[in-house]
Amino acid sequence: MNSNRKNAIIVGVLILFAYAVLASSVIESKIIVMISEALSxxxxxxxxxxxxxxxxxxNxxxxxxxxxxxxxEGGLMIIAGILFLSNSISLLGIRDGIYVGHGYIFAIAALV
Structure with missing residues (x-):
């Protein structure tokens, strides 16, 4: 198997894993959600x-x-995952702001 094929398989698995985190909002355990956000x-x-x-x-x-x-984008996801464990209203507000920033960074990176 050549290196491009191996890289394509690895990237495909990582993309599927990153999207699987969207299902983590259904899970009640905060620890599992935090770990999945950070791994994503x-x-x-x-x-x-x-x-x-x-x-x-x-280019x-x-x-x-x-x-x-x-x-x-990945750093923001990791920070948001860590802030998910917070019970403080202000930290949860910061987390929501991070998610908004994450959306903008995702869009900019998609355009690049």
Missing amino acids: GVAVITIAVIMFPLFKPY EKLSIWYVVFRSI
């Missing part, structure tokens, strides 16, 4: 890092920006 953030960052060598020959600057925006 790690998956988003890993996808960008794996895809970088494939995108780089076409290196855009490839770097893609990794930067996806890293910010």
Whole structure:
């Protein structure tokens, strides 16, 4: 199996995992939701890092920006997952703001 095929399989599995987190809102356990949010953030960052060598020959600057925006997105997902354990009203408000920011970063990275 060549390296591009292996990378494609890994990226596909990570994408499915990242989308599986959407189902975590159904789960009642805060710990499981927090862990799945954090792992989803790690998956988003890993996808960008794996895809970088494939995108780089076409446009290196855009490839770097893609990794930067996806890293910010993944970082926001990790932070939001950690804040999910909070019971404080102000921290939950910050978490909601992070989700809004995550949406904008996702859209910008998709355009890149």
